[in-house]
Amino acid sequence: MKKAKFIQVILIIVGSSVSTMTFAQAHRGHGGGNGPVTPVQVGDVILNLGVGVGADYKGDDYNTGFGTKIAVEKALWQAGPGVITLGGEVGGSFSSGGYYGYDDYHSQTIVVAARAAWHYGWQVPGLDTYGGVSAGLGFHHYKYSNPDYSHSSVIPAPGAFVGASYFVTPNFGFNAEAGYDITSVQIGLVFKLM
Numbered sequence: 001m002k003k004a005k006f007i008q009v010i011l012i013i014v015g016s017s018v019s020t021m022t023f024a025q026a027h028r029g030h031g032g033g034n035g036p037v038t039p040v041q042v043g044d045v046i047l048n049l050g051v052g053v054g055a056d057y058k059g060d061d062y063n064t065g066f067g068t069k070i071a072v073e074k075a076l077w078q079a080g081p082g083v084i085t086l087g088g089e090v091g092g093s094f095s096s097g098g099y100y101g102y103d104d105y106h107s108q109t110i111v112v113a114a115r116a117a118w119h120y121g122w123q124v125p126g127l128d129t130y131g132g133v134s135a136g137l138g139f140h141h142y143k144y145s146n147p148d149y150s151h152s153s154v155i156p157a158p159g160a161f162v163g164a165s166y167f168v169t170p171n172f173g174f175n176a177e178a179g180y181d182i183t184s185v186q187i188g189l190v191f192k193l194m
Contacts, residue, residue, distance in 0.1 A: 038121030050188030054093025065095030
């Protein structure tokens, strides 16, 4: 329940921050109406930091797990009206709660993966939308006591996701992502590093 409240508070803060900005403030640094319409262009390096609801790995997540993810991508190729990015991601999905009578059940999966996405801006200054896939390994661990038991394993961690970023400056913005990729739903920040 505390995790759900935390996510609600973050959503309210981010929503309030974005809605109270004026159009001019949101696009300062974009060169007015002549700035880049598509924020992600070939050569850019993008860093996403997000928190949200963790993905359910191996069916071991209970009471809506918490998840966090960091992703770095480089825009490498023009593909029609958008660009293709390649990069990597690391993060974790954590949960606890009741599992067949075990009230102290804890599960976690740490994932390291490669990711690829196609980004498109819809001719809206500051907006970047994208969809992609990932593939990597998950280091899965669960434990409970009474009786005391724990187990670890390495599992495949494929993923698919869609997301959107809104850059309020040329190099900083807000991000939201959904799918099955370390997190099921997340919100966070995005930075353009190059």
